[in-house]
Amino acid sequence: MVESAPALLSPLVLLVLLGVFAYGAAAGAAVLHARAAGTAPVAAIAAPARESARLLVQRRRTVPGADTLLWRLGGALLPVAAVLAAMVIPLGPVAVSDLSVGVVWFNAMEVLAWCAVWLLGWGANSVWGLVGGYRFLVQGLSYELPHMFALITAALGAGSLRVGDVVAAQEEVWFAVLMPAAFAIYLVSALAMAFWGPFDAPVGRDLAGGAAAEPAGADRLVLLAGRYLLLTVVAAMAVPLFLGGGAGPLLPAWAWSLVKTAVVLGALVWIGHRVPTVRMDRFTEVGWMVLIPLSLLQALVVSVLVLVR
Amino acid sequence: MAETVVFVVCAVGAVASGVAVFVLDSMARATFALLASFLFAAVPLLLLGLSYLGVLVVLMMVMEMMVMVVFMIMYMMNPAGLMPMSMLHNKVGALAVAIGTFAVLAAGVFLVPWPAREGAVPADPTLLLAEAIMGPHMLVMMLVGLVLFATMVASVVLSTPRGRYDRYGDDLRRARPDDPIDGGLGR
Amino acid sequence: MDVTGWLLARARPCAFVVAAVGGTGARLAVERQLRERGWRQAAAPGEADLLVVCGSEDPELADAVERVWAQMPGPRARVRVAGSEGAAALLDSARARLLDVDRQRREAAERDADARARVQRSDGDGEHESPHDDGRSGEDEHDRHGGGENGSPHERSDHSDGHGRDGDDGPDGEDSGHEHHDQSGGREHDHGHHDHGGMSMPGGIPMADRGPDRDGLRLDRLHVSLGPALADWPAGLCLRLILQGDVVQEAKAVVVCGSATPSTFWDVPGPAADLDSAQRLLAVAGWPSAAVAGRRWRDALLTEPDPSEPTRRGVLRWLRRVRRSRVLRWSTGGLGRITGPAPDPLLGDVTDRWSRRLDRVEAAVGTSGMPSRAERDTSAGRAEAAEAAVDLLPSLVTGQELAAVRLIVASLDPDLAALRAHAPGRTHG
Numbered sequence: 001m002v003e004s005a006p007a008l009l010s011p012l013v014l015l016v017l018l019g020v021f022a023y024g025a026a027a028g029a030a031v032l033h034a035r036a037a038g039t040a041p042v043a044a045i046a047a048p049a050r051e052s053a054r055l056l057v058q059r060r061r062t063v064p065g066a067d068t069l070l071w072r073l074g075g076a077l078l079p080v081a082a083v084l085a086a087m088v089i090p091l092g093p094v095a096v097s098d099l100s101v102g103v104v105w106f107n108a109m110e111v112l113a114w115c116a117v118w119l120l121g122w123g124a125n126s127v128w129g130l131v132g133g134y135r136f137l138v139q140g141l142s143y144e145l146p147h148m149f150a151l152i153t154a155a156l157g158a159g160s161l162r163v164g165d166v167v168a169a170q171e172e173v174w175f176a177v178l179m180p181a182a183f184a185i186y187l188v189s190a191l192a193m194a195f196w197g198p199f200d201a202p203v204g205r206d207l208a209g210g211a212a213a214e215p216a217g218a219d220r221l222v223l224l225a226g227r228y229l230l231l232t233v234v235a236a237m238a239v240p241l242f243l244g245g246g247a248g249p250l251l252p253a254w255a256w257s258l259v260k261t262a263v264v265l266g267a268l269v270w271i272g273h274r275v276p277t278v279r280m281d282r283f284t285e286v287g288w289m290v291l292i293p294l295s296l297l298q299a300l301v302v303s304v305l306v307l308v309r
Numbered sequence: 310m311a312e313t314v315v316f317v318v319c320a321v322g323a324v325a326s327g328v329a330v331f332v333l334d335s336m337a338r339a340t341f342a343l344l345a346s347f348l349f350a351a352v353p354l355l356l357l358g359l360s361y362l363g364v365l366v367v368l369m370m371v372m373e374m375m376v377m378v379v380f381m382i383m384y385m386m387n388p389a390g391l392m393p394m395s396m397l398h399n400k401v402g403a404l405a406v407a408i409g410t411f412a413v414l415a416a417g418v419f420l421v422p423w424p425a426r427e428g429a430v431p432a433d434p435t436l437l438l439a440e441a442i443m444g445p446h447m448l449v450m451m452l453v454g455l456v457l458f459a460t461m462v463a464s465v466v467l468s469t470p471r472g473r474y475d476r477y478g479d480d481l482r483r484a485r486p487d488d489p490i491d492g493g494l495g496r
Numbered sequence: 497m498d499v500t501g502w503l504l505a506r507a508r509p510c511a512f513v514v515a516a517v518g519g520t521g522a523r524l525a526v527e528r529q530l531r532e533r534g535w536r537q538a539a540a541p542g543e544a545d546l547l548v549v550c551g552s553e554d555p556e557l558a559d560a561v562e563r564v565w566a567q568m569p570g571p572r573a574r575v576r577v578a579g580s581e582g583a584a585a586l587l588d589s590a591r592a593r594l595l596d597v598d599r600q601r602r603e604a605a606e607r608d609a610d611a612r613a614r615v616q617r618s619d620g621d622g623e624h625e626s627p628h629d630d631g632r633s634g635e636d637e638h639d640r641h642g643g644g645e646n647g648s649p650h651e652r653s654d655h656s657d658g659h660g661r662d663g664d665d666g667p668d669g670e671d672s673g674h675e676h677h678d679q680s681g682g683r684e685h686d687h688g689h690h691d692h693g694g695m696s697m698p699g700g701i702p703m704a705d706r707g708p709d710r711d712g713l714r715l716d717r718l719h720v721s722l723g724p725a726l727a728d729w730p731a732g733l734c735l736r737l738i739l740q741g742d743v744v745q746e747a748k749a750v751v752v753c754g755s756a757t758p759s760t761f762w763d764v765p766g767p768a769a770d771l772d773s774a775q776r777l778l779a780v781a782g783w784p785s786a787a788v789a790g791r792r793w794r795d796a797l798l799t800e801p802d803p804s805e806p807t808r809r810g811v812l813r814w815l816r817r818v819r820r821s822r823v824l825r826w827s828t829g830g831l832g833r834i835t836g837p838a839p840d841p842l843l844g845d846v847t848d849r850w851s852r853r854l855d856r857v858e859a860a861v862g863t864s865g866m867p868s869r870a871e872r873d874t875s876a877g878r879a880e881a882a883e884a885a886v887d888l889l890p891s892l893v894t895g896q897e898l899a900a901v902r903l904i905v906a907s908l909d910p911d912l913a914a915l916r917a918h919a920p921g922r923t924h925g
């Protein structure tokens with residue numbers, strides 16, 4: 001049973017954990033890249049730290065005609081959205097705040113990323129940013145409905161919107177087994193949500209960085225960190241929703257939560273390494289014609305199961 | 310006391326950002342001022358203990374405003390959109406309507422004899438609210454939902470100049486549709 | 497040694513590489529150095545702190561290079577690598593300049609002073625440097641037609657120029673009561689266009705005009721140049737686009753090369769040229785790990801005319817991985833199809849073109865020998881293909897969105913150095 005226990009899991013601990021995992025994801029991506037480049041992979045573990053050092057020294061940029069207020073707001077919103085979404089993720093038996101509507105809260109906070117990326121792109125007064133921002137909206141319109149249906153299906157299986165109840169409902173069988181389609185759709189939409197790996201079109205290299213083309217220095221650091229935090233948060237949320245939360249033998253529950261999160265995050269990073277960018281004019285049709293019907297069918301099957309039980 | 314403070318802040322914030330929508334001269338800023346107004350309006354729902362509705366308003370309004378931004382590009386595409394522009398078309402009329410509506414509603418708040426609470430606060434207000442709305446009117450609600458969805462689909466279909474005859478030929482026999490940009494499934 | 501210096505010393509530079517026509521040898525040397533040192537290649541000037549210009553001085557490219565330089569936030573350093581020799585030393589010296597904290601601070605102070613002086617002259621000239629441009633400068637700009645802005649004492653019943661974006665223009669461009677000050681040359685509008693000539697815009701950027709689009713709306717148009725200074729882009733190509741959203745309405749291809757280059761780099765036999773084009777396409781297709789592996793094997797094949805066994809195995813493994821990627825095929829299939837009379841290397845869609853390149857690499861490496869005569873790419877052939885590609889590009893990219901444009905260009909990858917060597921008088925208009 002998940003409970004809110006600020007004493008055991010303070011927001012500070014949550015922040016530290018998120019930071020460590022986000023750094024791990026960035027370092028993992030750098031290591032894979034170094035292996036492909038034929039250089040020493042071990043040295044690449046420090047690559048995100050070195051890049052952070054570079055960006056801390058680098059000056060921020062102003063662009064003529066930029067809507068500076070919205071632009072800076074967009075960059076800052078990304079990590080804030082990630083951390084707020086993480087408030088409801090339980091670490092073993094405790095969450096910072098186990099809201100009665102945790103699943104909806106998580107969804108509402110991650111949707112703030114839409115605003116963040118669009119503001120980043122629009123505010124910079126650059127055609128790259130503008131196109132990148134709009135690409136993310138198209139991506140959002142393609143993945144968000146299947147994503148919501150996947151979340152709702154997990155809540156449906158548990159009969160509650162409380163994340164703790166969803167974990168408790170998986171004592172016998174994990175939802176990843178019970179609703180594999182919803183789990184797969186969740187992972188795909190998680191990548192799209194963090195605009196990472198195959199779904200990095202909004203910040204793609206073909207747009208010279210897209211929504212991230214113009215920010216420099218600390219702005220850029222916050223943006224990149226926010227993106228990895230978001231990736232970490234969506235990976236971490238897969239654990240209570242589909243992988244039984246802290247359930248597991250031998251180790252304590254919090255350790256299982258961390259291990260499972262690391263595994264999911266590693267899988268996402270590896271997919272980002274192996275799969276090229278999916279073009280949005282191709283993916284939109286897949287989202288609407290394949291993923292939405294699939295997620296609805298999955299919800300139907302789970303509903304029938306819940307009624308029969 | 311704390312609740313009162315939060316409510317007052319949100320009420321003032323909602324009105325102020327609502328005013329900002331019409332004062333700001335950038336469509337992007339106006340959009341986000343409107344979003345701020347909606348988010349401020351969501352907080353009183355949370356204060357009422359209707360956490361589900363409150364969080365849902367946040368979720369829905371963010372997505373709605375971002376979809377509105379998609380339509381924005383149809384009217385204006387200067388990046389950063391700092392073309393100073395007025396959001397007012399019928400200034401006097403709009404002001405009159407807005408102030409009149411506000412006055413009526415505000416008067417209603419003070420003049421209507423609100424019933425006093427009977428009984429205790431329910432354990433799960435979300436569930437009770439759902440039963441109150443959906444219980445006796447489930448069929449109506451489902452029909453409304455379907456009609457709304459059908460309206461959306463129909464308006465999109467009607468607004469696009471291309472139909473299936475453009476895509477598959479006059480006899481609908483073309484194997485691959487003729488689209489300006491191919492979709493991902495090759496339909 | 498203060499904190500800044502300490503951080504700088506630990507940072508790995510991020511280089512923005514601009515290649516001039518004829519700078520291929522220099523570019524390959526630089527890319528190899530960057531890859532081995534683990535320095536990232538920037539996608540945009542805004543994230544870079546090193547500007548590396550490859551090739552000899554080119555007056556036509558100088559303007560673009562200066563603009564990139566002005567967009568780099570600093571600390572920054574620039575270096576020109578003229579040939580394939582000595583890239584490492586030049587990069588080291590640039591790094592040293594980057595680490596010179598006092599020098600960087602002086603330069604930053606000078607830039608700020610310049611920018612302030614420019615702001616005081618009160619018209620932002622489009623440099624990305626105004627120190628405190630809070631983006632609202634447009635409000636105090638004097639309006640030619642005296643149409644006041646919000647907060648002005650009189651009612652705005654008409655629209656002054658450049659502000660006709662009240663959202664009351666219906667999609668059909670029906671304007672009610674707009675004044676027309678149409679003095680634009682060469683643009684045709686039926687109605688509903690506002691001219692902004694002479695109007696000072698925020699940041700000195702002209703307002704977009706509008707034109708009909710695919711779906712019967714009238715949307716704003718943006719004039720955008722792709723190249724010549726753009727990451728993962730053929731050296732010397734400049735594509736002038738008119739965009740609506742991210743869809744290309746009109747396009748014009750221009751070759752930017754002022755300096756005559758006597759020969760072309762890729763006259764050396766071997767598959768490295770095809771590998772180079774393939775890695776560029778992979779970078780544009782958003783597959784950085786495959787792209788960097790492609791660069792690695794390209795460099796290996798350039799240094800080993802007769803590839804060693806590990807290299808061959810590595811190349812073949814890389815080929816298998818790229819070919820097996822369904823997502824890549826799905827992304828590039830059906831784009832930029834060329835059917836008509838065109839040189840053989842250009843025929844088919846983007847997928848056909850990159851597949852052919854990979855086939856040629858495999859033929860060269862797999863048989864552990866020299867490519868057969870039929871497969872050999874003569875430089876005259878490359879020039880012919882480049883010429884045809886530059887001629888075809890505008891028609892191919894019109895109506896496509898930007899991602900597709902980038903993929904199409906990368907799949908054609910015209911070798912403009914060869915074009916320059918074989919048809920020096922050729923200019924495109």
